[in-house]
Amino acid sequence: MWSGFPWPGSSFFTDDPLNQALADTYGIVMSTSHHEPMQQAMVEWRVAGKGPWSWELNKDAVAAHWRAGLQRAKPYESVITIGMRGEGDKAMQAEDPQGTLQDVINSQREMIGSTYGKDDGVPRQWKTQLSL
């Protein structure tokens, strides 16, 4: 999401607790920018100050951050972006970028699975509608 949202240091998700609900009421499907996975804005990470944005060095904090994003978005129709780059959409700093990114994607799918019940996040009800 655009980092210059109304109040500095806030994002669409945190600026007003009713934002996600209101968007959902209007049928607006929310997502985040390509470098902000799991319904979390990069500005939220910076504000939280939980250490480096690195899967290798700071896995627990990053994973918790992502789980929180998924949990927060659970009641609302969302498009979840996955993957990971460096902070602020720079190249990832890692010993083995491919291995790290693969691990990131696998872990993100697992988190989506445990939060939404299926690792592609599509609820069973929706699948039934599609098949009609």
Added chain:
Amino acid sequence: MALYKEALQLYENGLKVPEDVTLLFADDNFGNVRRYPTDQEKRRVGGSGVGSLGQEKKTFSELTTCSCTTILSMLAIHVVTNGSIAAPL
């Protein structure tokens, strides 16, 4: 999942992206696209397509806040000839 810069190289080196994830082949901020999805990639459950990532963080002289370096007509050609829907910015 947006495939651009080193992410596209990693993908072509064999990164396994689940079938239902949409692949976004992005332009280089100037309207040039490295490659289109292959037929196999188009058949993915999640689909794939060409789109622009909008303003990517770049050097000061390349900042697009005041001007848009992405040549939209080029992007339109990529999207129309590729037959895919442009992904959101």
